[in-house]
Amino acid sequence: MSSTRGGGLPPRSSGGRGRSASDTPARRSTAASTGGSGGGGRRPAVKRKKSGAKRFWKAFAIVVILLLVGVGVYLGWVYQKSQLIGTAGEPEKPASTQPIAMAILGSDFREETGSNLTDVVMVAAMNPKTNTATVVSLPRDTRIELDGYKVRKVNAYYPAFLAQEKKGEGNAEEAIKRMLGKYFDIPLDYVTVVNFQSLKDIVDAVGGIDVDVTMDMCYKDTADGTDINLKAGPQKLDGKNALDYVRYRKTNCNPPTKPSDDFSRNQRQQQVIGAIMDKLQTFNAVTKSGSLIEAVADNTKTDLENKQIFNLVRTYWDIPRENISYPKLAGSWRSPFVYINDSELSAAKQALKDELAGKHQPAAPVEEQ
Template sequence: MSPSNTQLPPRNRGGESKQPKGLQKKKKKKKSAFKSFLKFLLVVIIVAVLGVAGYVGWVALKVDKTILDTGNDNPVAPEASAKVKPITMILLGTDYRPKTGTHLTDVMMIAAFNPDTKSATVVSIPRDTRIELDGKVSKANAYYPYFLGKEKKSGVSALDEMKTMFSKYLDVPIDYATVINFQGFSDVVDALGGVNVNISMDMCYKDNADGTDINLTKGPAELKGEDALGYVRYRKSSSGCKPRTKESDDFSRNMRQSEVLHSLIDQMQTLSGVAKLGKVIDAVDENMEIDMEQIQLKNVISTYWNISKDNVKFMPVTGNWKSPYVYIDNDELDQAKQALKDEIAGKSVNLKDQNASNLIP
């Protein structure tokens, strides 16, 4: 019975209470114990709230520190803020690791973000795509190290060169560029405790020169950093593998990249993922280069932090392999161009109802 019930008879109606005194004391103790429990519960709630508030504040400091170390301090006009204006970015994943020292871009994605629809479209380009630039023909993944080698002489940054080249290639303006190396990718996965994937086939590749050791078995798996890196990189088996495993083309790699990115989004948006955000920020800070303004990076984080994976549309562009290049399917390329333009224009909504083949479950 509730202690606030006002229908209880008064204690002294018509004289002395008929209840034994001992019973009265017992009831009083129960009431006191209940109040104590409420006080205890209130203290726990307050401590929990303060703890969360403190943690959020700590994360904000971490983000601020990372941004100060990563972005530039140029101003951003209010109308150009990512909070109100769609932005585009080229995302490059290089094979750089201390053991190799190389900068080939094995991952190339162009992303458009829209703040009104809280959605994004990501187009991935095969690393072996044949691209001709100023009379020079090369694989797409070779241009970033080529531009790096020219930076001092040309005075133009490799990131600016990549933005210019892919803006022409995809017929959309590219605002920003970011590069993250393989070590950073591996560290981010480890910071989140691994990613869940469904491995489509056995994969084995060993290379003593750079320490690569891919040994994955077909089926559902939770992969840690190095194994997740091997999963998205795997191309073919090596002589050190017995038995040898099937080869994988650029298009399958792009699908695996999308699968892992979706899994990372899932991980980040769990309670445990939020608790690991500090480690993720540290992993990114040490292994990423970005040409975005510091304040704009804050705008992006605050606007798209809780983006739903259902509102992230991946479009891997495919084509025909004819050694040593991939010749892109023009119809798919045109669809990718249009998808990026639609995202910028705010037309990319209700992504769940679109072609399911473009989404990784």
């Protein structure tokens, strides 16, 4: 990075290479003050001081180059990590330049139970041009009635599609993507299914999340090892407790704690997602993207391409929390289903369409119960 200009290499002297020690500073000063006329020789070159501004910009340029190299190496490393998840090939709609929509399912699969009910069912639309997203959560007991499909709770469709897949009747992920796309009246580009362990690992990978727990929660089940015991108030949750907070529905403890309906569960899911996003936007969390990808690799099924995962990480890791809208879906419970309010469902569908069209609808803050 050295230069011969503006304070780079020192100027060559006007004398010979064997300049004697008798050419003292005083003598050189005299020659300089008289214009060097005494001997008719050339005026000795005067050492120029480096410009403060030039030194600054030179140092700044070096820092910028190092940062660019560092970011390039880091993003390349994240891309290599992203090979652990997803499929090969080029994405038809790169998430870095085009809006995409994706179904996100949280399965209760655990080795202890073998169940695949989807306690979390979300559809997310994301737009890179506005750096915004809209996420709609369906209560797990939502009644779904669609042409060509058997009436079921929304959380029962994925297990049914898995059963069909085992019989050679299509792919379960493709089937749930088509069904939810038809329900919300938008084309879904991708589907991602994560199990309980993935949420625990993600929260632990970012060092825990800060959450204001809405109420006391207590529930125990020795059959599958469930042991939920949370107290209301602001606190830092590790992966296990974050999962307990999202899952909690009822109590069997003495004294009992207040039960939770599906609408409150959805609000807690959004609260936890927001807390995870907050942690992802810190520098330390960003440098751990590789460990985050590893955290979900063994617990995720997705049709996202490897390069699309990289696009998503690069494009949305710093999305402001206030840029994510959660349209409210309320309804009524009439056993065994939740019946979603028609007007709110229509509004949620429109919000997803607007997001894809670049017309993000800011949502009201989530009210904690």
